[in-house]
Amino acid sequence: xxxxxxxxxxxxxxxxxxxxxxxxxxxxxxxxxxxxxxxxxxxxxxxxxxxxxxxxxxxxxxxxxxxxxxxxxxxxxxxxxxxxxxxxxxxxxxxxxxxxxxxxxxxxxxxxxxxxxxxxxxxxxxxxxxxxxxxxxxxxxxxxxxxxxxxxxxxxxxxxxxxxxxxxxxxxxxxxxxxxxxxxxxxxxxxxxxxxxxxxxxxxxxxxxxxxxxxxxxxxxxxxxxxxxxxxxxxxxxxxxxxxxxxxxxxxxxxxxxxxxxxxxxxxxxxxxxxxxxxxxxxxxxxxxxxxxxxxxxxxx
Numbered sequence: 570x571x572x573x574x575x576x577x578x579x580x581x582x583x584x585x586x587x588x589x590x591x592x593x594x595x596x597x598x599x600x601x602x603x604x605x606x607x608x609x610x611x612x613x614x615x616x617x618x619x620x621x622x623x624x625x626x627x628x629x630x631x632x633x634x635x636x637x638x639x640x641x642x643x644x645x646x647x648x649x650x651x652x653x654x655x656x657x658x659x660x661x662x663x664x665x666x667x668x669x670x671x672x673x674x675x676x677x678x679x680x681x682x683x684x685x686x687x688x689x690x691x692x693x694x695x696x697x698x699x700x701x702x703x704x705x706x707x708x709x710x711x712x713x714x715x716x717x718x719x720x721x722x723x724x725x726x727x728x729x730x731x732x733x734x735x736x737x738x739x740x741x742x743x744x745x746x747x748x749x750x751x752x753x754x755x756x757x758x759x760x761x762x763x764x765x766x767x768x769x770x771x772x773x774x775x776x777x778x779x780x781x782x783x784x785x786x787x788x789x790x791x792x793x794x795x796x797x798x799x800x801x802x803x804x805x806x807x808x809x810x811x812x813x814x815x816x817x818x819x820x821x822x823x824x825x826x827x828x829x830x831x832x833x834x835x836x837x838x839x840x841x842x843x844x845x846x847x848x849x850x851x852x853x854x855x856x857x858x859x860x861x862x863x864x865x866x867x868x869x870x
Contacts, residue, residue, distance in 0.1 A: 609869060611796035615733035615742035616680035620869050624676040624804065628863030630694055632663045632670060638817050638852015640714075653847075657706040657714070660817070660852060663696075665704075667721050670696035672861050686731050690748065694859075696721040713764045718778060722755040725786055725810075733794060742794045752786040754779060754815040778851060779815035786812035788859075794867070804865040814854025821849040 609617050637660040643653050674692030681687060698718040706712045729748030736742045759778040762769040788810030795803045823846075 609799045614683040622678040622869040624867040626863040626865035627673045630672040630861040633858045634854045636855025641850040643848035667696040690727040718759045725752040746790045749787040752812045753783040756781045777818040782816040784813040800869045802867045808861045810859045814857035817851040817853035
């Protein structure tokens with residue numbers, strides 16, 4: 570993953586270098602009209618019609634999970650043999666499992682007028698997990714399950730459009746925008762222990778909690794674009810982006826098969842941590858809402 574991030578930085582820096590060389594070549598010509606047309610200045614117009622730009626952004630992106638699924642046991646011959654599915658708890662909030670994510674990305678834009686810009690955007694988001702997250706189950710026989718998750722990661726790509734109002738004092742412009750694209754959630758694994766019995770025993774070890782999944786995504790944004798001088802601008806953006814949430818692992822089978830479960834039981838594949846517990850069922854997340862807040866540098870050529 571570090572290699573991919575380094576590669577992304579390298580590509581952005583290369584693009585900036587190429588853009589700078591093109592700009593220098595244009596302005597090195599003796600034709601003064603060419604210089605006036607290609608070397609920009611801060612003005613009332615927020616954009617330069619027909620100009621391309623390259624933007625690099627970084628920031629934080631708090632996440633909310635809505636319509637969270639359940640974590641369930643299948644206990645063959647347990648408290649209720651007729652209904653061996655025993656609900657443990659709803660999947661916790663994102664903030665229970667993870668720290669605030671950071672996000673990096675970039676845009677390639679094109680101004681179709683002095684006020685409207687279209688762009689292609691790429692982002693990478695990552696959140697470190699909180700260690701030893703303890704959750705008490707519900708039901709007749711309460712347990713405590715302690716989670717240790719891997720990092721939460723996703724990629725997304727968008728096409729978008731922004732409208733920029735004329736600059737105030739030839740410097741500051743306010744913009745609003747909309748974008749649509751795809752989000753890919755990376756596979757997330759977890760290890761866990763359960764108590765009782767005492768002492769705690771391992772329930773899972775480096776197993777999938779959320780599967781890899783690619784889903785439609787879209788959002789709205791608002792921000793400020795501050796012209797530093799000519800071709801350079803600083804950008805501050807606040808967004809709201811929504812997509813389907815990560816897909817739960819579904820069935821995690823362990824233990825020995827039992828005839829009392831009928832067709833509800835699943836073929837086991839892992840050691841049985843607790844007598845009578847045959848499967849762990851992991852639900853998914855209905856909606857994931859992200860709130861990226863980023864600062865960026867934008868170069869125009």
